Amino acid sequence: MTTTAVASSPVELSVLVPAKDEAENLPEFVERCAAMFDDVDYRCELVVVDDGSTDDTPAVLDRLAERFPVLRIVTHRGQRGIADALKSAGDAANGRIFVFYPADLQFDPAEIPSLVDPIRNGEADLVTGTKQGHYEKAFVSGVYNRLCRFLFGVNVTDLNAVKAYRREIMDSVPGRPDWHRFMVVMAAADGYRLAERPVTLHPRKAGKSKFGIGRIPVGVLDLLSVWFQLKFGRKPMLFFGLSGSILFFLGLVTGIAAIVLRYGYGVGFRPLLNLVMMLVISGIALFGFGFVGELLASNREEMRRLGASIDRLADELTEKH
DSSP states (O other): HHHHHHHOOOEEEEEEEEEOTTTTTTTHHHHHHHHHHHSSSSEEEEEEEEEESSSSSSHHHHHHHHHHHEEEEEEEEOOOHHHHHHHHHHHHOOOOOEEESSSSSSSSSGHHHHHHHHTTTTSSSSEEEEESSOOHHHHHHHHHHHHHHHHHOOOOOSSSSSSEEGGGGGGGSSSOTTTTHHHHHHHHHOOOOOOEEEEEEOOOOOOSOOTTTHHHHHHHHHHHHHHHHHSSSSHHHHHHHHHHHHHHHHHHHHHHHHHHHHHHSOOOOOOHHHHHHHHHHHHHHHHHHHHHHHHHHHHHHHHHHHHHHHHHHHHHHHHHH
16 A cells, blocks of 8 residues: 555554653654554554643654654643543544553554554454563552453453554443553453453653552552442342342341340340341342432433434434535
């Protein structure tokens, strides 16, 4: 395919890059991406999100945009995190396939085509990169990946590295802080096909990692929250109704035991009465939460179907015009 043909064709690939204080790494990173774009036979673009940088990142990006027409810049006034950065980049991007890549040069842009090819060939909908090489947080990452495989049943080695995915998968991830890390499990829950390819991990050349040990407790809580939503989000009565029924039944049994003790043996035990009331009230409350959850789940499904209908209508109108 000639360069002219590629330039006139629709954008096939958008590389989404959250960047926070990466002024030293961005020039080489953008040059490598541009070189990779020249080596493939489909049209690409690079969307970099300046996520509230306090160094020279804005000025560096402006200079790079003058040199590389494939570069598009999105700016956040303050730091909003990777999840919001990916959402902003996805809204601005034109590609059919997205690739999430950091700007810290720990992953070589030359390996992006190996992530994209399974999607373009129809073999997968999302491709994760499996890190090869020394990784300082290998223990924490290994625990996280094993927990994800155990809780979600997703047979992927590394769920939190670089990844390529179809544009529509972006809609599977709620706009919650840090929930981009669960894109793979959410996509798998929605029936998208997964694959993985090795990617080489290089030492960071400049700057410092934005991830500290303080994120571990937050990550564990997020993990449990995602598991709960995927497990019971569409069937809340399965959790609340069952739990409420068990508590109500225990309260009923305890109440019968209290009556037998009081009138059969003349033994009155006040704490037992308090336990009965607590169990019965908690059971009724949980059962009520289940009903409310079912109503919310039904409304969410209706909104999802409505959104799908609107998207189909928009596609039909676009084709007609």
